[in-house]
Amino acid sequence: MSATLVDLGIAFAKVGFVMGFVLNLGGLMTWVERKQSAVMQDRVGANRASILGLRLLGLFHPLADAIKMLTKEDFMPARADRALFLAAPVVSVFFALAGFAAIPFGDVLRVGGREVSLQAVTLNAGILYVFAMLSMGVYGVMLAGWASANNYALLGGQRAAALMISAEIAIGASIMGVCMVYGSLDLQEIARGQGAYWGGVIPKWGLLTQPLGFLLFLTAGIASTKRIPFDFPEGESEIIGYFVEYSGMKFGMFMMADFIETVVIAGMTTALFLGGWQVPWLFADGFHFPGGAVWALPHVVVVVLQIGAFISKVILMCWLLMLIRWTLPRFRYDQAMRLGWLGLLPLAVLNIVVTAAVLLL
Amino acid sequence: MVPLKVLPVRRQVSQSALQRFYLAEILVGLGITAGHFFRNLGRWVTGRKGAVTYQWPEERRPLAPRLRSLHRLVRREDGSPRCVACMMCETVCPAHCIYIVAAEHPNPDIEKYPERFDIDLGKCVFCGFCVEACPEDAIRMDTGILEFSAFSRDGMVYSKEVLLALEPAGVDGLPTSSPPRSLIRRGFD
Numbered sequence: 001m002s003a004t005l006v007d008l009g010i011a012f013a014k015v016g017f018v019m020g021f022v023l024n025l026g027g028l029m030t031w032v033e034r035k036q037s038a039v040m041q042d043r044v045g046a047n048r049a050s051i052l053g054l055r056l057l058g059l060f061h062p063l064a065d066a067i068k069m070l071t072k073e074d075f076m077p078a079r080a081d082r083a084l085f086l087a088a089p090v091v092s093v094f095f096a097l098a099g100f101a102a103i104p105f106g107d108v109l110r111v112g113g114r115e116v117s118l119q120a121v122t123l124n125a126g127i128l129y130v131f132a133m134l135s136m137g138v139y140g141v142m143l144a145g146w147a148s149a150n151n152y153a154l155l156g157g158q159r160a161a162a163l164m165i166s167a168e169i170a171i172g173a174s175i176m177g178v179c180m181v182y183g184s185l186d187l188q189e190i191a192r193g194q195g196a197y198w199g200g201v202i203p204k205w206g207l208l209t210q211p212l213g214f215l216l217f218l219t220a221g222i223a224s225t226k227r228i229p230f231d232f233p234e235g236e237s238e239i240i241g242y243f244v245e246y247s248g249m250k251f252g253m254f255m256m257a258d259f260i261e262t263v264v265i266a267g268m269t270t271a272l273f274l275g276g277w278q279v280p281w282l283f284a285d286g287f288h289f290p291g292g293a294v295w296a297l298p299h300v301v302v303v304v305l306q307i308g309a310f311i312s313k314v315i316l317m318c319w320l321l322m323l324i325r326w327t328l329p330r331f332r333y334d335q336a337m338r339l340g341w342l343g344l345l346p347l348a349v350l351n352i353v354v355t356a357a358v359l360l361l
Numbered sequence: 362m363v364p365l366k367v368l369p370v371r372r373q374v375s376q377s378a379l380q381r382f383y384l385a386e387i388l389v390g391l392g393i394t395a396g397h398f399f400r401n402l403g404r405w406v407t408g409r410k411g412a413v414t415y416q417w418p419e420e421r422r423p424l425a426p427r428l429r430s431l432h433r434l435v436r437r438e439d440g441s442p443r444c445v446a447c448m449m450c451e452t453v454c455p456a457h458c459i460y461i462v463a464a465e466h467p468n469p470d471i472e473k474y475p476e477r478f479d480i481d482l483g484k485c486v487f488c489g490f491c492v493e494a495c496p497e498d499a500i501r502m503d504t505g506i507l508e509f510s511a512f513s514r515d516g517m518v519y520s521k522e523v524l525l526a527l528e529p530a531g532v533d534g535l536p537t538s539s540p541p542r543s544l545i546r547r548g549f550d
Contacts, residue, residue, distance in 0.1 A: 036398065039398050039401045039402055039405070039411065039412075040394045040398045040401075041397070042397065042401060042412050042413050042414075043412050043413075043414055044412045044414045044416065215384070323391060323394060323395055323398070324387075324391065327387075327390050327391050327393075327394040328387065328390070
């Protein structure tokens with residue numbers, strides 16, 4: 001009985017950690033978006049929200065945003081489909097949040113004779129799960145476009161669906177190379193597989209074993225977050241997009257879903273291509289440097305280092321995604337379709353063929 | 362019917378293979394933006410300013426000395442206005458925003474002085490003709506004051522007393538005096 005309770009506690013703790021991490025990072029992304037773009041463009045960025053004269057580099061702006069959105073009028077168009085209109089933002093955020101569950105943030109933690117795998121849900125086919133959640137996310141957008149009873153929203157939803165189909169196939173195909181190299185669909189196994197070394201020096205991270213796969217996954221991943229340069233489902237200068245009829249916190253939930261999807265893509269990229277929670281030359285009993293030097297570390301320190309490495313890598317990827325978002329202009333609708341079907345997909349298939357040939361030889 | 366004439370447009374196609382390969386150019390672009398990011402971040406971290414922004418109102422740009430800002434009336438040594446109520450400025454004003462009531466000056470050498478001298482800044486177009494027209498150099502637009510607004514039209518009418526109390530701008534062109542706050546709040550509380 002008590003063992004079950006402990007198991008339940010562990011499960012809750014893991015889910016709580018992942019939820020807290022993703023939600024906080026997602027909320028922080030609104031601040032990062034403002035500040036990073038400002039620094040990139042020689043500006044100062046939002047810095048006026050203050051509590052008792054304390055500005056903290058504008059860190060209170062997400063808080064001010066939340067208060068503003070919660071107190072705004074909750075408008076619904078007269079001809080909207082009420083149930084679907086309400087469900088759309090929930091669906092969007094739910095699937096974005098659920099996506100992170102299968103991504104491992106550390107290796108095994110041994111506490112009191114128990115072995116706890118540091119990932120919210122231990123799945124044999126974790127990749128397929130994350131992939132499915134990402135694909136489901138587009139339903140929220142399509143529902144929003146359909147339920148709003150607005151032609152522009154419908155256009156936006158339709159564009160999002162078209163984009164998602166072209167991007168998801170490329171994502172799936174580009175991941176296959178990684179699965180073949182590390183021989184598993186379990187993200188934890190893939191992360192462990194990246195702990196091997198060439199000649200004991202260079203870690204076998206996905207970035208080095210699958211460079212083309214990395215580029216394809218990153219491109220398609222950005223497309224699946226619906227952010228610039230693939231933001232034509234919104235296209236604020238042309239159709240405004242699927243959330244044109246949404247206001248207040250419902251609109252905020254769509255924004256939140258976009259940010260959370262960015263974090264999920266950053267987490268996926270980390271797990272698949274940047275070695276997940278691996279720290280170079282760190283093994284279960286401490287560092288084994290290439291020269292033969294060994295620095296033994298206790299188990300807890302190793303686990304903390306691994307979790308820290310994972311978080312740092314995710315934040316680095318978020319920074320990179322943000323850098324791309326504030327550098328590139330928007331693709332036209334047909335250009336993105338062409339890129340997805342005639343660029344990414346054939347290259348991903350080529351990547352699979354080449355990987356298979358190399359693995360066979 | 363005029364025959365349609367089609368002008369061939371020569372599109373720019375002289376791009377190298379590297380430029381047409383989208384990814385390489387993206388990396389170049391990312392390099393530029395990341396360069397800006399780290400340069401500015403380095404400046405912020407080392408306590409310097411990493412932006413071109415002026416944080417108004419705490420931080421103000423220096424103003425040009427020839428800038429036409431809020432008017433002031435120049436004072437004699439005894440504090441009375443230098444103005445002799447000749448009506449030149451009121452006459453030349455294209456916006457009809459100056460209103461002068463002349464009165465006899467006790468000193469026979471001066472002849473007249475303005476009993477009232479009102480400028481309606483809600484009408485003023487800041488052309489500076491009044492300054493040019495003044496034979497006594499009695500009105501100037503060198504206070505450097507640009508931020509004057511009021512909650513009512515009455516609050517935009519600046520009287521002789523207010524205009525006399527204003528001081529010329531400092532060396533950086535920034536104001537050294539300000540109009541009274543009661544004027545701004547007039548009609549509001």
